[in-house]
Amino acid sequence: MAKIGFIGLGIMGNxxxxxxxxxxxxxxxxxxxxxPDGLLSQGxxxxxxxxxxxxxxxxxxxxxxxxxxxxxxxxxxxxVAQGLEDAGVGAGLSDRKIVMDMSSISPIETxxxxxxxxxxxxxxxxxxVSGGDIGAxxxxxxxxxxxxxTVFEKVKPFLELMGxxxxxxxxxxxxQICKIANQIIVALTIEAVGEGLLFASKAxxxxxxxxxxxxxxxxxxxxxxxxxxxxxxxxxxxxxxxxLHQKDLNLALSNARALGISLPTTAVVQELFNACVAHxxxxxxxxxxxxxxxxxxxxxxxxSDQA
Amino acid sequence: MAKIGFIGLGIMGNxxxxxxxxxxxxxxxxxxxxxPDGLLSQGxxxxxxxxxxxxxxxxxxxxxxxxxxxxxxxxxxxxVAQGLEDAGVGAGLSDRKIVMDMSSISPIETxxxxxxxxxxxxxxxxxxVSGGDIGAxxxxxxxxxxxxxTVFEKVKPFLELMGxxxxxxxxxxxxQICKIANQIIVALTIEAVGEGLLFASKAxxxxxxxxxxxxxxxxxxxxxxxxxxxxxxxxxxxxxxxxLHQKDLNLALSNARALGISLPTTAVVQELFNACVAHxxxxxxxxxxxxxxxxxxxxxxxxSDQA
Numbered sequence: 001m002a003k004i005g006f007i008g009l010g011i012m013g014n015x016x017x018x019x020x021x022x023x024x025x026x027x028x029x030x031x032x033x034x035x036p037d038g039l040l041s042q043g044x045x046x047x048x049x050x051x052x053x054x055x056x057x058x059x060x061x062x063x064x065x066x067x068x069x070x071x072x073x074x075x076x077x078x079x080v081a082q083g084l085e086d087a088g089v090g091a092g093l094s095d096r097k098i099v100m101d102m103s104s105i106s107p108i109e110t111x112x113x114x115x116x117x118x119x120x121x122x123x124x125x126x127x128x129v130s131g132g133d134i135g136a137x138x139x140x141x142x143x144x145x146x147x148x149x150t151v152f153e154k155v156k157p158f159l160e161l162m163g164x165x166x167x168x169x170x171x172x173x174x175x176q177i178c179k180i181a182n183q184i185i186v187a188l189t190i191e192a193v194g195e196g197l198l199f200a201s202k203a204x205x206x207x208x209x210x211x212x213x214x215x216x217x218x219x220x221x222x223x224x225x226x227x228x229x230x231x232x233x234x235x236x237x238x239x240x241x242x243x244l245h246q247k248d249l250n251l252a253l254s255n256a257r258a259l260g261i262s263l264p265t266t267a268v269v270q271e272l273f274n275a276c277v278a279h280x281x282x283x284x285x286x287x288x289x290x291x292x293x294x295x296x297x298x299x300x301x302x303x304s305d306q307a
Numbered sequence: 308m309a310k311i312g313f314i315g316l317g318i319m320g321n322x323x324x325x326x327x328x329x330x331x332x333x334x335x336x337x338x339x340x341x342x343p344d345g346l347l348s349q350g351x352x353x354x355x356x357x358x359x360x361x362x363x364x365x366x367x368x369x370x371x372x373x374x375x376x377x378x379x380x381x382x383x384x385x386x387v388a389q390g391l392e393d394a395g396v397g398a399g400l401s402d403r404k405i406v407m408d409m410s411s412i413s414p415i416e417t418x419x420x421x422x423x424x425x426x427x428x429x430x431x432x433x434x435x436v437s438g439g440d441i442g443a444x445x446x447x448x449x450x451x452x453x454x455x456x457t458v459f460e461k462v463k464p465f466l467e468l469m470g471x472x473x474x475x476x477x478x479x480x481x482x483q484i485c486k487i488a489n490q491i492i493v494a495l496t497i498e499a500v501g502e503g504l505l506f507a508s509k510a511x512x513x514x515x516x517x518x519x520x521x522x523x524x525x526x527x528x529x530x531x532x533x534x535x536x537x538x539x540x541x542x543x544x545x546x547x548x549x550x551l552h553q554k555d556l557n558l559a560l561s562n563a564r565a566l567g568i569s570l571p572t573t574a575v576v577q578e579l580f581n582a583c584v585a586h587x588x589x590x591x592x593x594x595x596x597x598x599x600x601x602x603x604x605x606x607x608x609x610x611s612d613q614a
Binding site for chain 2 (some may be wrong): 034035104107127130131142146150164165166168170171174177178180181182184185186187188189191192194195196197198199200202203204205206209211212213214216218220221222224226252255256259260261262263264265266268269272280293297298301
């Protein structure tokens, strides 16, 4: 039974913390918007600040919207770092406390956060997830981990309570890098499927038949399967929201600029996401980017039943 | 036992015609470069022109490089149309001769070719393939068919000798449309994987680990599996050559322009293929487009073993 802190109890964090409680662990919770009653009634303890969480727990998990939120919670006033300093080095989880950030944030900042946490004699793990709120509820998240092998082995049993495919990608930062690579590839594959299906539809073929034929060959992807079907049905309820994918491509492009690399089609797809948001699509599933292509072409994807 | 004509006996047509012979059919062959001895020794008949093929066979298959080649073979001097006219309407395959083009060419021209062939009282099928020379040799091609249902049922037994996944996509032209959609999606997914893996590598993560982690989630695709691995190994022997993929995107972009639709990232990827060719990559596998990104970034994808 470990003492686990969990900071950030939104649509993702709430069910994830719930799985840790069900796993038999003692939870110390903090959220800027207050701790959900459902978690307290399961026996978790509400804390008044991130520093109190850090003093009470041996593993401190953060699940927050963006880089600046993580920085504030870790190093701001009454933050996690303050609590680590108060607690002194060591205690629990075989000696060192561990800070594990499961948010999707910048890998460059992540490495700096890890170095700052190391100053307190503690370990850092970046473990961003994919799979969305459904994955969080069903404990089927894909988790991409940046940590040393030793620390990975320590946190693995806890990750297994929240996710299904758990991969140690490399040292600190590697989890966040992998998550960004994932978001680049998913966004660009969505655009690929959108351009392919719109072409087919406008040229007069049934996109449903085209999708079916292509799933057997090299064009096959989870995106063609899932998002392709959404495009054909014009069903854009999320899923994963355009505004979140836009945030992730922003991370991709700003990190790419800092690293000195050029991502030509990531940049174009981000522009199309911008156009999608401009047309009121911020809360739609990111497959709604095809609607921008449809506007450009003055043609909507349609299958035979609709024609 | 049907009488089948086969025109175009290159790297694809040669093994495909061989499978039809092995299927017990009588083959009449023509190729501008002469008929390969291997096919003649299996009992096929060499013809002196496409028109002779059309007079002799009930099903005439074409497998040629580009739209203009198909037009020349069908409607040029001593072409297939001439032979159909000589032969008069009907004969074999329950009455009407069938012209089946398995090349990858323009869907717009394809519809015109089908209309012109109909004037001779004959049927037309467009049945482009994917799967490359390996698929042709192993009879595992994916075949995308544009035809009426009646004619599709007539040619299906022959297609099954050459391919594995055979889909009737729609009326004439639909097979070619589907093939172009396939080439768009494959090219853009290759670029997606290239940008994702290059980002990961330059940011300091092992692309081999990243690929492994991503194959479990929404970024999963045949391209991440196959081409992603080629990029990480820097193994760019084809596969499918850049110059052919470039030709297909040219078809995509010219047809898109004619249809009045805009394919923003297809256009960017075509430009990257152009750059790839400019650097001597015409004969490389189309996953070599990542080398253009590597040049832009002044960084090569590398995994831990190489680092």
